[in-house]
Amino acid sequence: MNVPPVLLVGHGTVDATGVAEFVAFTGRVRRRLAAEGVDVDGGFIELSQPTVHEAWTALAGRGHSTMAAVPMVLVGAGHAKGDIPAALQREVLRDPATSYVFGRPLGPHPVLQELLDERIAAALNGEDGTGTAVLLVGRGSTDPDANAEVCKVARLLQEGRAYDFVEPAFVSLARPDVATGLARCRALGARRVVVAPYFLFDGVLPRRVVEQSLAFGVEHPDVEVRVADYLGDCDELAGLVVERYREALHGDIRMNCDTCAYRVLLPGFEDKLGAAQTPHHHPDDPAHGHGHGHGHARVDAVVGE
Secondary structure, three states: OOOOOEEEEEOOOOOHHHHHHHHHHHHHHHHHHHHHOOOEEEEEOOOOOOEHHHHHHHHHHOOOOEEEEEEOOOOOOHHHHHHHHHHHHHHHHHOOOOEEEEOOOOOOOHHHHHHHHHHHHHHHOOOOOOOOEEEEEEOOOOOHHHHHHHHHHHHHHHOOOOOOEEEEEEOOOOOOOHHHHHHHHHHOOOOEEEEEEOOOOOOHHHHHHHHHHHHHHHHOOOOEEEEOOOOOOOHHHHHHHHHHHHHHHHOOOOOOOOOOOOOOOOOOOHHHOOOOOOOOOOOOOOOOOOOOOOOOOOOOOOOOO
16 A cells, blocks of 8 residues: 555553544544545554554555554653654564654644633633633643643633633643643633643543542632633544644654753763663563563664664
8 A cells, every 4th residue: 555544653542532532532643634545543552452552453454554653642751752752663673564654732823722712611611711811731741842842832822812821730740730820820810710721631630630520629619619621522623634644745844853861961860871771561461461570571672763
């Protein structure tokens, strides 16, 4: 086959709704590209099925040898820089007749800003954004570059829009957390805050954002706290994935390595510099088995390429 297929690669979640949304979104991208004869499949690197191995094997079984992998992540953290490329390289080692090209993470991108703005507008239910602060909540990472990118997205979201201001926060692994972010908005004078979860699909962490946000609102009745929906399965997101797919085939998709802790010595992150990247070990992967008392072969992957 002459047209490389799209391989959507997600992290995985224990949440059944999140898995179903990923699978439905894979179908949406498949329908979008059907007229062009582009095959599409998708899988996860851990926690849930379908696995990336299953998706890779299915594409290879349909006659494809070069996969165009698009990481279904919003920021260039450890998953995009190491975990996913390592998982893909493991598939190449298993089947040397296959190979892949690797696309960029989805964000930051103007499409995502517009989707966030739409979700916030829906939470406002027709009310004007004036007098409203927005708390953009990302997943959080041990990668400082990824956390900085969420802060950049918060500023981009604020530019040219009627919100009083936009503050960043994280639901795990990084500060400020959701409660601290809301407290900061309150201290800056906000009397209404719309919390905008920066997530693709449903899952444990997006639901935690909702729970923590509503709990803050109960504890601080002087601030009206509303929670917008996550980005979700939609045509606009599918269009962005197609853009990343075409870019992987024809464009320059190298990551910006200027502030990557794996390539640059950053204070407090010295252990990351030059660290080898290894794939997650999915319990449904045929090489994994069901016991965990054994070692795993390392699959080195170049970070940032």
